[in-house]
Amino acid sequence: MINLTRGVPPAEVFPIDDLIQAGEISLREDGKRIFQYSPAPGYPPLRDWLAAEHSVGSEQVFLGNSSLELFSFVIHILLGVRRRAFIESPSYDRANTLLQRSGAEVVPIPLHLDGMDLDAFEAQLKRGAPGLVYLITDFQNPMGNTTSLEKRQQLAAWAREYDFWIVEDAPYRRLRYSGKDLPTLYSFAPERVIHMASLSKILAPGLRLGYLVAEAGIVRQLTEWAVDTYISPVTPTQAMAYAYLKAGKLPDNIASLCRLYRPRLETMLAALDRYLPQASYPRPEGGFFLGVSLPEGVRMDWLLPRAEQAGLKLSDGRGFFIHPSDGERFVRLPFCSLTLTEIELAVKGLGRLVKEDYPQ
Amino acid sequence: MINLTRGVPPAEVFPIDDLIQAGEISLREDGKRIFQYSPAPGYPPLRDWLAAEHSVGSEQVFLGNSSLELFSFVIHILLGVRRRAFIESPSYDRANTLLQRSGAEVVPIPLHLDGMDLDAFEAQLKRGAPGLVYLITDFQNPMGNTTSLEKRQQLAAWAREYDFWIVEDAPYRRLRYSGKDLPTLYSFAPERVIHMASLSKILAPGLRLGYLVAEAGIVRQLTEWAVDTYISPVTPTQAMAYAYLKAGKLPDNIASLCRLYRPRLETMLAALDRYLPQASYPRPEGGFFLGVSLPEGVRMDWLLPRAEQAGLKLSDGRGFFIHPSDGERFVRLPFCSLTLTEIELAVKGLGRLVKEDYPQ
Numbered sequence: 001m002i003n004l005t006r007g008v009p010p011a012e013v014f015p016i017d018d019l020i021q022a023g024e025i026s027l028r029e030d031g032k033r034i035f036q037y038s039p040a041p042g043y044p045p046l047r048d049w050l051a052a053e054h055s056v057g058s059e060q061v062f063l064g065n066s067s068l069e070l071f072s073f074v075i076h077i078l079l080g081v082r083r084r085a086f087i088e089s090p091s092y093d094r095a096n097t098l099l100q101r102s103g104a105e106v107v108p109i110p111l112h113l114d115g116m117d118l119d120a121f122e123a124q125l126k127r128g129a130p131g132l133v134y135l136i137t138d139f140q141n142p143m144g145n146t147t148s149l150e151k152r153q154q155l156a157a158w159a160r161e162y163d164f165w166i167v168e169d170a171p172y173r174r175l176r177y178s179g180k181d182l183p184t185l186y187s188f189a190p191e192r193v194i195h196m197a198s199l200s201k202i203l204a205p206g207l208r209l210g211y212l213v214a215e216a217g218i219v220r221q222l223t224e225w226a227v228d229t230y231i232s233p234v235t236p237t238q239a240m241a242y243a244y245l246k247a248g249k250l251p252d253n254i255a256s257l258c259r260l261y262r263p264r265l266e267t268m269l270a271a272l273d274r275y276l277p278q279a280s281y282p283r284p285e286g287g288f289f290l291g292v293s294l295p296e297g298v299r300m301d302w303l304l305p306r307a308e309q310a311g312l313k314l315s316d317g318r319g320f321f322i323h324p325s326d327g328e329r330f331v332r333l334p335f336c337s338l339t340l341t342e343i344e345l346a347v348k349g350l351g352r353l354v355k356e357d358y359p360q
Numbered sequence: 361m362i363n364l365t366r367g368v369p370p371a372e373v374f375p376i377d378d379l380i381q382a383g384e385i386s387l388r389e390d391g392k393r394i395f396q397y398s399p400a401p402g403y404p405p406l407r408d409w410l411a412a413e414h415s416v417g418s419e420q421v422f423l424g425n426s427s428l429e430l431f432s433f434v435i436h437i438l439l440g441v442r443r444r445a446f447i448e449s450p451s452y453d454r455a456n457t458l459l460q461r462s463g464a465e466v467v468p469i470p471l472h473l474d475g476m477d478l479d480a481f482e483a484q485l486k487r488g489a490p491g492l493v494y495l496i497t498d499f500q501n502p503m504g505n506t507t508s509l510e511k512r513q514q515l516a517a518w519a520r521e522y523d524f525w526i527v528e529d530a531p532y533r534r535l536r537y538s539g540k541d542l543p544t545l546y547s548f549a550p551e552r553v554i555h556m557a558s559l560s561k562i563l564a565p566g567l568r569l570g571y572l573v574a575e576a577g578i579v580r581q582l583t584e585w586a587v588d589t590y591i592s593p594v595t596p597t598q599a600m601a602y603a604y605l606k607a608g609k610l611p612d613n614i615a616s617l618c619r620l621y622r623p624r625l626e627t628m629l630a631a632l633d634r635y636l637p638q639a640s641y642p643r644p645e646g647g648f649f650l651g652v653s654l655p656e657g658v659r660m661d662w663l664l665p666r667a668e669q670a671g672l673k674l675s676d677g678r679g680f681f682i683h684p685s686d687g688e689r690f691v692r693l694p695f696c697s698l699t700l701t702e703i704e705l706a707v708k709g710l711g712r713l714v715k716e717d718y719p720q
Contacts, residue, residue, distance in 0.1 A: 230426040234594040
């Protein structure tokens, strides 16, 4: 069985020895502080380090026990009054869930290869500005596409004009296998964008270390919410990450991940070109996923059990859409933790299923 | 300035070397699993270990990034329908805050030295059963008192009869300096009680490691909520705690904490008897705190600035009450991280203030 359901890194990429060493160094140097309650925005040296990395003040950085949970905090802060949110369609299934759980109105905006459909966005904007817009600008989950420069600029301009917040989730940004970085959305409107990042995909998910960069007022509100929720985040793992980053080891780790993942993406694209020419999909330049729209007529309830019989465990594509029926023929293909052979076999199997069997 | 505001352990008690060693052992043995996403209820070996410790099945144990956050999850699960909660008055200020943040009706039940006022409890019960009752049975925060055996049994009986849940928060239970353990409330009604515990007070708060024991159905609901909130909790610290516990080091650590804290409590009681005979306070047998009702006439707005001038930083007693005015003359005195001299000086200073100066 080839598992295509989760976007997790393969366990063999975790730099375990370096992390053990970093943990020991940090605890020997600063154990009394690390094992005590710490400030709610995070372990101060790591906060300072990340602030420098992003060229902002430390008071603009907020760390937590996963970027997903940080997003749940952001939702509480931003959707208290204006209970309306826009999200790319499709988007990260867990972000959809958190927004829907909040009870706010969640408006899906169709996603094209260069980013959200701006006509649909503007039409919704005129019906009522949102409390927040959530998007994944680089190597989107589940599509793999990247929002264009022009669309970043337009969204930033609207955020200022219509006075709404944008949450730019960027966990995959540093995993680029070809092409060139675009400026972050945050860089175009730092007073209106919350930039979220994470160490899960570039170091190790078990650390559950997410952080965000935003204007200081947002960070103050998040701090209050976090204190009331858990007093302070888990600190030894933040200190471990700090010692690891300070030792300068992250760039090499990212380079080694890119060397590993790039041929996996290329193999997947080549297999799609070969076995699924009738499907549509982007050509991502990085990240973990590739979103495939299968030919019309395919339906999830038909596809999932047949894929399972053929040895392929697929995510239910409907989970990535606010209106589940929009995902009837959508498949998210993660490629980072599969071997080249598995990738070839998976796409070949999917191609065979879709080509021969589905009810026309 | 003597700081009497926070109930934190003194940093010199953290067994840093043992924890470093435990962290290294666990990561060397199981690093690939620890640095990956883990199951939402917690690192499996630690979950199993705690289940054995509490003589329950592993499916009845749920771990999280602090017991405070676990309580926030419990609130979401239990107060969704029956939006009414009972809480001891006074109680842990952060529990008050979380309950009030939920939007539920929060009913304070007066606290006596042997536990909640059962007449008041029953009267409220007849007006409407709560979704949950929150209490700290052993060495209560902020009072220091312990709920009697009879009251535990009555509460358990009512929980079954009126079909409500009790959250028994027990972070101090293992820090007993005299007397004998009473059976947990959980033991009287395991199908109606959620027993919460934490490593913050018996090992180190920076680990942010809380857990609860409950029937499996509650754990399943919490698991779903946690997955949606943060996918999985921080794992390396859970693995570190597991290796520490498995090595059998916790009992010695607790014994050494009791040796350190016991004379601090005794000194505080002796100082209160001497310098504040006109105040009322319990004689705790363990824990971190002692709650003092100062003589009538004392008011917080009068007391706090004068205490500060006299070198004493006090918590605002009103924060421990749902109706803040009930705490006008209430002071919580933490004793664990103060030296014997500081304790003597603090109580002497408070006695002098209250005796000589307050407006009669």
